[in-house]
Amino acid sequence: MKKLLFTLSACFVLAVSSFAQRYAVIDSKYILSKLPDYKDAQLKLDQFSKMWQQEIDRKSAALDSMYKEYDAEKVMLSDDLKKKREDQLYNMGKQISDLQRQRFGYQGDLFKKREELIKPIQDRVYNAIQKLAVAKLYDFILDKSAGITVIFADPKLDKSDDVLKELGVK
Numbered sequence: 001m002k003k004l005l006f007t008l009s010a011c012f013v014l015a016v017s018s019f020a021q022r023y024a025v026i027d028s029k030y031i032l033s034k035l036p037d038y039k040d041a042q043l044k045l046d047q048f049s050k051m052w053q054q055e056i057d058r059k060s061a062a063l064d065s066m067y068k069e070y071d072a073e074k075v076m077l078s079d080d081l082k083k084k085r086e087d088q089l090y091n092m093g094k095q096i097s098d099l100q101r102q103r104f105g106y107q108g109d110l111f112k113k114r115e116e117l118i119k120p121i122q123d124r125v126y127n128a129i130q131k132l133a134v135a136k137l138y139d140f141i142l143d144k145s146a147g148i149t150v151i152f153a154d155p156k157l158d159k160s161d162d163v164l165k166e167l168g169v170k
Contacts, residue, residue, distance in 0.1 A: 022138050024159040029145035031125055031160050034169050041117035048113050052103040059096050066092065128166040132159060 032038045070085050077085065103109045133141055141159070164170075 022136070023157070024133075024136070024138050024141045025144050025157045026129060026141055026163055027145045027158065027160045028125065028143050031163050031167075032121070034164055035121060035125075035167065036169075038118070038121045041121060044117055045110070045113055049104075049110055052109065056096060056100055056103065059092075059099065063089070063092050063096060124167065125163065128163050132162055132166055 066089055070089060074082055074085075101108060105111075129141055132138070136159075144158075
């Protein structure tokens, strides 16, 4: 009877442990912040963003100047000239809005630059995470940088440094 109970207990423990899932937690923001090429790419993105914003600011300042000039002169302008100037102001405002959308909007120039500069780095990190998961037999890996994804994570489960080692970063 004791042998049977011991055998059943051992089988139960083995069955439970075979169904246990192995998981790890990483922090992708931490990993990316430790990569020098990510920092360089982020600096380049910031430079493009600043340059494009300055371009928009210059055009907006020119539009403001045109508005002030128009307000000062509109009492002396004929109806045709008023209409023409208002159309010019409207068209220039539309051009600035279009430029802003082109540079910073969804699928805009900044989005495309981010894809060009940062996506290859993110792909490298993803591949390193995938290699780590296969090598360590993890069933799943959670990213705690998203905030909502993980409410609590035991620090001993954080494998961000292992990913950095896989990427060759100390």
